[in-house]
Amino acid sequence: MNILSLQNIEFSYNPKSQKVLDIKSFSIEKGDKVFLYGPSGCGKTTFLEVIAGVLVPQSGIFSFLSRDITKMSPNERDQMRAAHIGYIFQSFNLIPYLSVEENIVLPLYLSPERRKKISHTIESEEIQKICQQLGIVELVTRPVSELSVGQQQRVAVARALLGKPELILADEPTSALDQEHREKFIQLLFEVCKQENTTVLFVSHDRTLMNLFDRSVSLAEINQGGRK
Numbered sequence: 001m002n003i004l005s006l007q008n009i010e011f012s013y014n015p016k017s018q019k020v021l022d023i024k025s026f027s028i029e030k031g032d033k034v035f036l037y038g039p040s041g042c043g044k045t046t047f048l049e050v051i052a053g054v055l056v057p058q059s060g061i062f063s064f065l066s067r068d069i070t071k072m073s074p075n076e077r078d079q080m081r082a083a084h085i086g087y088i089f090q091s092f093n094l095i096p097y098l099s100v101e102e103n104i105v106l107p108l109y110l111s112p113e114r115r116k117k118i119s120h121t122i123e124s125e126e127i128q129k130i131c132q133q134l135g136i137v138e139l140v141t142r143p144v145s146e147l148s149v150g151q152q153q154r155v156a157v158a159r160a161l162l163g164k165p166e167l168i169l170a171d172e173p174t175s176a177l178d179q180e181h182r183e184k185f186i187q188l189l190f191e192v193c194k195q196e197n198t199t200v201l202f203v204s205h206d207r208t209l210m211n212l213f214d215r216s217v218s219l220a221e222i223n224q225g226g227r228k
């Protein structure tokens with residue numbers, strides 16, 4: 001079963017500029033770990049933002065969890081994203097003046113639906129469990145501004161996965177790491193995704209990572225838009 005599928009999607013940042021995305025067809029099966037690669041500037045972040053419902057394509061059909069995202073109001077899209085998507089940003093986007101735990105629980109405050117997936121009584125157990133898996137239990141009360149890049153990355157994964165979103169979108173979260181740590185990071189991400197069979201779409205310019213995934217896709221091959 002597809003978790004998402006899109007057809008004839010066209011997106012440009014403004015009506016006069018060239019299309020960044022022009023994609024005839026793309027879909028992801030539930031539970032798949034998909035690697036999408038392409039050079040810097042080819043539209044990877046734009047594509048993830050369209051999938052997250054942050055950006056809306058000018059034309060085409062895009063369904064996510066069997067619902068047509070392009071027909072939703074901005075508020076409905078925000079709710080859909082908060083409830084069902086965990087986003088790992090390129091620069092993590094952690095809130096510096098909050099502690100590790102406060103950062104991790106943020107998505108639950110943004111979505112009652114996501115919060116409901118964890119009953120109130122077991123919320124602290126779930127936080128504990130995910131922090132244990134990621135090896136950050138000792139850090140929960142620390143401000144994130146005091147953490148190393150590797151530790152921040154783990155916090156970003158915990159935040160993306162708490163509340164069991166169906167889809168994880170990851171935007172080059174390994175670019176600051178060396179090769180060995182990149183592979184370890186992805187293995188850790190998959191380990192945490194295993195229990196719920198969470199779907200992952202991971203974008204990167206670094207093709208050496210593609211063997212770790214179920215499927216890899218070149219954005220240039222599926223995209224007629226963008227710089228050529």
Ligand SMILES: Nc1ncnc2c1ncn2[C@@H]1O[C@H](COP(=O)(O)OP(=O)(O)O)[C@@H](O)[C@H]1O
Nearest residue numbers: 013020038039040041042043044045046047227
């Ligand atoms: N907010 C924006 N406004 C206008 N153009 C943008 C914006 N963000 C990205 N672009 C342009 O869209 C293209 C794709 O960018 P991006 O999706 O960030 O690529 P990648 O993530 O693969 O490096 C680039 O030409 C970039 O300059």
Ligand SMILES: [Mg+2]
Nearest residue numbers: 044045046171
């Ligand atoms: Mg990018």
